[in-house]
Amino acid sequence: MRRKILVPLITLFLATYGEATFAQQVTSPKRHFGFRIGDDYMLANYKQMESYFLKVAQESDRVLIREAGLTEEGRKQYLLIVSSPENLKHIEKYRGISQRLGRAEGLTDSEALQLAKEGKPVVWIDGGMHSNETVGSHQLIETLYQLTSRNDEEILRYLDKVIILMWHVNPDGQDLIADWYMQYEDKEKRNMHIPVLYHKYVGHDNNRDYFMFNLKETENLAKVMYIDWLPQIIYNHHQTSPDGTIVAGPPYRDPFNHVFDPLLITGIDGVGAAMINRLNVEDKPGYVRLDQSTFSTWWNGGLRTAPYFRNMIGILTEITGNPTPSVIPAVAERQIPRNGLPNPVDPQKWHFRQSIDYSVSLNFAILDYAARNGDQLLYNFYKMGKNSIERGSRDHWTKYPKFAEAMERSYDEAVKSGKEAKKEPTGYYRSKIIPDSYYESVYKNPSNRDPRGYIISADQPDFGTAIKFVNALIKGGVYVYQSTSDFTYGGKRYPKNSIVVKTNQAFRPQILDMFEPQDHPHDVQYPGGPPVRPYDAAGWTLAMQMGVEYDRIYEDITAPLERKPYGELLKAPSVEVSVSKVGYILPAQSNDSFLAINRLLKSGHRVYRDEQSKDFFVEPRGRDIVVQVAREYGVRARGATVKSSRLKPIEKLKIGLYDYYGGSMPSGWVRWIFEQYGFEYRQFFPQDVDSRKIDDFDVLIFVGQGIPTGDGSGYRSRLPEASLVPEAYRHMLGELSRDKSVGVLKEYVEKGGKIITIGSSSAWVYGLNIGVTNPLVERNEEGKEVPLPSNKYYIPTSILRADIDVSKPENYGMPAQINIVFNNSPVFRIGESGQVYSLGKISTDKPLLSGWAHGQHYLKDTHIGVVATLGKGKVVAIGPEITNRAQAHATFKMLFNQLYK
Template sequence: MKLKIVKHLLIALFISQLSIGQAQHIVSPKEHFGFHIGDDYMLANYKQMESYFKKVAEQSDRLIMQDAGVTEEGRQQYLLIISSPENLKNIEKYRSISQRLGRAENLTDEEAKVLAKEGKPVVWIDGGMHSNETVGSHQLIETFYQLNNSDDEEILNFLDKVIVLMWHVNPDGQDLLADWYMQYQDKEQRNMSIPRLYQKYVGHDNNRDFFMFNMVEATNMAKILYVDWLPQIMYNHHQTSPDGTIVAGPPYRDPFNHIFDPLLVTGIDGVGFAMINRLNKEGKPGYVRMDQSTFSTWWNGGARTAPYFRNMVGILTETFGSPTPMEVPVVTERLIPKNGLPNPIAPQKWHFKQSIDYSVSMNYAILDYAARNGDELLYNFYQMGKNSIEKGNKDTWTMYPKFAEQLEKTYDEAVKSGQEEKKEATGYYRSKIIPTKYYDAVYKNPDNRDPRAYIISADQADFATAIKFVNTLIKGGIYVYQSKEDFSYGGKHYPKNTIVVKTNQAFRPQIIDMFEPQDHPHDVQYPGGPPVRPYDAAGWTLAMQMGVSYDRIFEDLNIPLERTDYGILLHAPTNSVEVSKVGYAINGKANDTFIAVNRLLKKGVKVSRDEETQNFYVDAKGKAVLDEMAAKYGLTVTSLTQKPSTLTPINSLKIGLFDHYGGSMPSGWVRWILEQYEYDYELFYPQDVDSKNIAKYDVLLFIGPGIPVGDKPGITRWGKELEKELVPKEYQPWMGSITKETSVPILEEYVKNGGRIVTVGSSSGWVYDLGINVTNPLMEENKDGKLAEISSAKYFVPTSILSAEIDTEKAENYGMAKEAKIVFNNSPVFQFQSTDKLYSLGKFTTDKPLLSGWAHGQEYLKDTHLGVVALLGKGKVVAIGPEITNRAQSHGTFKMLFNQLYK
């Protein structure tokens, strides 16, 4: 009888296990998509990926799938949380531990050690940001499947010891790119030359938005990274590697940003070594790093670099490969083993599956590192946050290059004057030894301290834009304070609603970086040689770009303030409008005023510009719109008792914005800006110019490349143009380029007939060729006696912020401050003699205009004009050299565009 019972129990157990096994069957990618991930010439779109994620979520007990916002085109984004079933039952506990350690508030070291042992390290893995970088999106599928399906001992260990967050960054672009690639029946014709940007507005620049969070996808991602979860490692997949290699990854080259905690830098190194070791162990050569790669840790704004400013180990890899098979080329200098490339790869044919395998291996290397070092990762996360809080609570000096230069200069001058005896360099490295007193004079000088707080007064001219700036901080995990009453500090009065940002918080590096100038090292290939170009921007200080006024505070700020909760955005204070029979004045210095103007004009309300005050005058019929603007946007509206005498009526213009096949990112950013400020516009293309279809527009906008300058083409494209027959007919009108021979004469004729052309950035150089006596001052004679651009060894200004003097009497500059902080990227500048029909918008008046970043040879800019207005026939050209619309970040100079969009 007992044997019979045992037999029945065994049978029941077998059936139970069998049913569990069936319930836990995870559909494979091959079953779902119809092909293996990594098959040549095959891509999945996002609709298929979303369906797969949902299907696996129904089958797997290792997965929680959460809605996490929608994209610019309305697709759903998901956070995929993967770990062991036991960990997922306690997921809120582990999320809370990660948050508490990352914020490092109200914890002792002993409490933090306990939490670090109790918690699970959190690792973020994403893909699909740049849609033509298809390895990134497809490794996500394969890794997702293996983590949910495999019972391999190593994977079970990952799941037991690590929380994995997986994220598709750009669903919109995935559908666009994959559908385009797969539309061709002939596999040999499949290509990625899509007709428009793969993110609705900004394409590749979606990875330039991670301190600003303009795009909703960036905001969605920031909420998870910086508010909800705070992972210790963030892995951002990209393509492609330098020629002759397979992967570019960490450790990265110099410079790294001076405000990082050293634990962050060595933490990146630790993860990087784990990645390359695993690839080498698995016989996967071709990993390039350090000085052999182009990537540094200097810049803020990218998906993997922005986490550095929150003490998170950010990892970027660029992986070679494509669904269309490729060849690993022969590059002789990459055939020799060296520290930056210890395991070169031989030239060979390369298949998509190989790239997927590399990517999955690197994911596993990171998960293995986290599993082995989980408590250390968590405790170091706390330690970096604690260090930041302590720095914000005391006098702290960041070791910027400018201070080292100042120290050495002071010492050299003392030696030269005889005040100091020159000491010969000694030791193996022949170092110059400088007495300690010179160090103390710089690094203990109170004037060189970092601020402990910043006060953003509510009475500044454009407080609504200041609030937008503060909200970027809040989206990025910073908390702020706001006053509920007026207060005084340091002999200055501050009104109610003033905002205070204290630096004694875990994400202090981000605060300092958004307020303080970047001091990029003078980075050249050799002394006196050409510059080593920054990966992206050299300087970006957001408070400067946005035109925010603030006061630096260097002591503890003990005044009654109300602290905001993490992730809760601020709103502009509500204003009211008193009834007036005469009309209203609205603030011409506030950007949001232009929203009001556009709403009023669309409703047929009369609007004028007061030339004396530069404010807008609004007819009394506009009160309903002004009530809404004052309540929602905090717009300052003055009810008038007397109509101003110096009024110029304004009306809307029909706006054409230049674009081209493949999409223009600078133009795309301006599309987004125009929509935010409620301007109507249409896109036009090169063929519209050549067919004179532009006559229907009152104003044409060329932002960035477009119009050819000198011998340079107007548009530079990545990759070759498609054959026309491979492009569907609806997109063929977008093809072509603005040409000097055909298009430029038509543009000149358009202006002379009464049109207006506004250029920003590189297209502005077209005025050199218009025969109006405007020249390029950044030219010199070369060795052949011909004029050529000044060598980059002498002059080089990568994206940085410069100080310029603006002519505020010109209508084109109304509402601007006299001194502008303006984004400059080797931008055009101008030299000319002013006349009634040719005048300046502003100048660089000093030989040291640099405010933030790097400006080698900046003295060449002295007395050059940053913008020129040329009246030609019945129309005019407004050419602005600097990047006044830079990635929709430079709010402080938006008015220089907006003022051109009315008549």
Template structure:
């Protein structure tokens, strides 16, 4: 060996040693925070964590850190890209491969196989979405440290074969919750009973926003997931598990959404089996799954469920644990091994570190699965997208439950009438075998095909809201087409700017889901038994909720159209306002008209309502404001040569919006909504009612729970589980209850003195007890002669969309369509005899009002009123039963609230 060779080897060894030494010098959480992640009674906050992310990213060659947008409160979010140094040097190559395979455009199977071998699987791991679920936040920190610093062979293998995306979902809540918990010097007094929601507007509902993207945080996350990176696996950490278990995870229970590719479901199963296997190998019992965990793959809208509609394997776990030590209780039925819980755990004291260890193990199980199956994950991702494109290019029939029911009904009727001989049941399973001709009559019926495209005409009354709907699709990774000129198709003329959404793209399941009704199966514990509640909504079709008008197209559209770029949002076409000698009208059919009205009122310009057209009227001096509105919002503003004959002044009201300690999510959504439409409001609390502070408001809004109804005290216990002496004094006035004995009489007095109370959802049931002739039609006499609510074995309507008829002649409904699509969640409805002081806002006029979702016993709603107005003394009560402001999604019914906010 020459001296030169020896020097070369020594230099190489030195460099290698230096690199290893540097990797071992990564700052540990203990060095940064002053305690180990998982220590009892100890939490980090986001301010500390942001600096830790930056510090480790600067120290480790395994980490890229990228800004990912600000939160609602202005904190910076980051994407942490973690992989081997060599992978990070080529990160754009691997990101591009994932995008190409995920979109599946212009690729052959052979090209996709080649790319799958060249690429690296991408796995998303997040934490912190729900801030009181502190395991999720802290496992992210611990996993990040281990991946960025460890020399363990298994971790090095992960980093070599996988690209990991790590994301903190809710920085605002992290600071709020942790700072609250850590403010108590006495560890035994540390608690998570924060005074307000841990996301600025919607708290826990930040995980209900992933097809709508109202919140900034969900928009930031969608861009990363569906536009920029397209990971194959998305892991969303939550807590807590069912009593007597440690983790609830995949595989999940039925039903799964019928439009999924079967590869998605088997992909979820594969990852789930890898997770439970690892925990069992490591001696970590208590993993519950399938029907024992309660989580399904039906719903779109959650962090881990929405990826399903983009062919991504979404993983949710709910993990037991807290920084304050807890107990794993003994639950008898969960101490017996079964398929859904093969490895039960006994009762014991449980520490935070154990939860962190479980979470890190599950992260590693997923990374191990991806490392072993990377090329297959990438190819399957492509294959699901390719299948979607092919389904969108030809006739396709989705196998909805309604078709199976029609099939069986047609056969049974034929047997009953004697036109068909009943087939013998199969030997082993005693199944009812139905001749194929019945199958063909339904599953090959052209009327039952899936649409190949949807046309959203630019001449609909509220095109700006239609554009908002389309932008939710674009944020979610869908592309659309738009016409630059008018065209004719199917005997109908469409103007320029009309939007066409084609289904022949990889994310077709999401497109179908946003336009078509959900057909939730009748899911009960046993025939005739109680229903099994859906994980969240049963029906949510967004185009229906938003009141978008669209045409279904079942063939190719041979029309010149321009395709949008991925992730590039649309704006409504600008409209010029001609000079009007006698003023202008603003179409009240457009939701954004209310933004214009509020801007005009704030500018000191008088606004009126045309009683004949229901539109808003302003005089000629309003033109500068109107020019901006027409340009920015595409509002239809008509110049007038003659002033309308019958106009009424529109005056803004001083709005009080009810909230309570701990925070109301329905109220929070309306806070956000009022701000979007430029209403001014103040929050008021239970003590403000009892102390008559509410007298300063013109209108009181109670959205969701609040006013006591029946046996319910009105406010969920979640907002009251803390002793007053543990709460800083500035929050004391937020605490307390509304009571039947004290608060309800004060509210009645407020109305009699000229105030207005508007209720939406649960609180609307307060009118039953006012003694003004309003009954609850969902009550019946039981076998003991007592009047009680109709049993859920007879009537059960979880969040779904129903058809209703609106009385558009009433000022409270101005601008609404007569045929409304209403979001309904076991909502209050009303029965009464109408008078000049008690009148209806709308009714359910059929015994089958269901449009999307699940409505067991829907016939009970026939001829019931969905909303009412009661004039009491000098004031007014407006009670609206259904969720017309539902999570900031139901744009089609926003006007039912907005109209109440003016005099």
């Protein structure tokens, strides 16, 4: 009798007294770190977190830990697999089921249903992506502790029903931020104003690499997520929420990408409902969603959004909170309950631990959803993959906005010409009803159907870059075929090693998204009003950015093809170089030729440019390096039979790359590019300009924001107080000024230097009095020139077509028409001064290839790049983003060509 009473009393006691709830065999965070996770003013670094992960994995039979690769700075990344001890004994079985259902190959519906019953849903939870968003990294610690230590019914159910994958996204940045923050003994002075980006190269843009996989961290994650595991739900933690709220989460606002399976969108809705419901049950207000948040499901490339293109439910939350206590401000409109914010939060002081508690609750909401709906999640995953395979095996029409617009336009024209009688809208909804024939003329038109695949010919000028593109697909879980011999298709002959990518596979949405244009809806606040800014890019088609040549397939293909295994990267076919006593030729069209050139120059070899063919010429003694690059990268080097009479020697320039305190992401991407292709460079900072230390360089490069523009505006760094910055970093402080810095830069050029600007800094040339002006302006009522308003002209990141002058040295090796990444970029009008020439222009009033270009007709006959002589030197201004996130390989040569003398 006493025993029956004692057991519930013990249970009540443990539930009441916090840490007493936890089993004692797992070390608590407070014991390991010396403070409770979420304590104000306290952060753990990655070294401490890593040791905790390893310790818990050793202490708990609920955890497996596996090394998953090194970061850019050489730290180890780990995959933590958390589930019941029984599940972990059979973990390969469950991983295999998740793979089979996600790829959906060779399964019947009944077999998939059975596998779904046998399997366990796989949920991914990560943190630490953006290192100054410290809630995300620290909730991993608290969540792991609770999952491995608590023995209540709720946790045991999650462990029994779900496989949980936990991942720290950016270990390098965690050490950097935490060590910086904790260096100040005075807690009130603790800050995160670090001097450099919190990723070695790209800072915040480490979440912009998830279809390209340039960075080691994204490549590590892709292998785990898209090759090895294929989770059904991905939960990506971020900060911060809109003012006056606590957390922004799903469901998200329109638009969503048209290639998605509808089950994906309703799947996001289901998970989102579980999340907000749990917070409301726990009296945790302030969850904002739908139109009250800024996040959509349109863009590819982020850790949360890229999984959508693989039929995975991606969840993003943006939560408030920092180790330094903050305030939830009073925002009047955020106090009105509505569908997007059903439970407003009161203004209040906010502590770090509150955000940790919210995050753990959100994690558990997702685990609860997965535990309750595991069979359906697994089967739906298969169903979406099966739908993709079927759509790629027959004629299918994706319902892009352009098709609906064409249908309506065709009908309106018929009404206007009298071919159709005008019908007034009828019914309750007053909809315009269009005859079915107009629907069929668009959505059954063979020319509008989706391709069933793509052929990438091995004989294109820069096949090495095409291989890089294909490897990005493979890293992301797509499988490809490679031809084992020459073949003919559609009357065209393709050589051996050509690549075929078929769309009859589960990750079909990803394939279409990488090859086909994005058709962003015309999204405005109201008819004729300003555009609604996309969350990120509007258009990004990777094959276009990289300049890959490909042909579309609209029926099945019979050819000598070998299917490559999932995750097995391709190598460019090795090129054998014949021995020559004359020398060797490296093709100007190949980006990897520049890698060879830089290795040759570094080794003391002579390299020349043939001003007739534009190719590079190497003397015979450079053969070893030429052969190495030809074999390793497939550069089509060849032995020369005669020596051209128009050879011009080239030498390295001393390259200065602009950066500032806190770090420039566009500049960081260029650092990464330079290191891949062997360019040597040094960084310089605003103080180096004003003190004229830039005279040490032959060329200065400004990418993105930096130089004050013609109207006096420019980038202003978020600078900390100098007293809070250790002496070693104070040389990075400061910013460029129009009054002083611009004059120093002009003087630098006039004395013989060269300045290259890419992107927004290029607008500085409007104020140099060299006959270059801004064509995207109009006169206001006062007669003053002002930029075109956004309701007339607005082009968020998209891909446009431009013509370039291939006779100009800056454009050597490029085709006459190029695809440019354009983000409201500067363009130019050239006067008749004679000191300026154009690198290329937009010749049409409809240059858009992929994305969204409102008012694109304003770009007709504008120049995308100009070169001006200024004294003894040169200014080169290129408006488009020719180095965009290390993705725009098609335009790298516009920069590379200028880095020699």
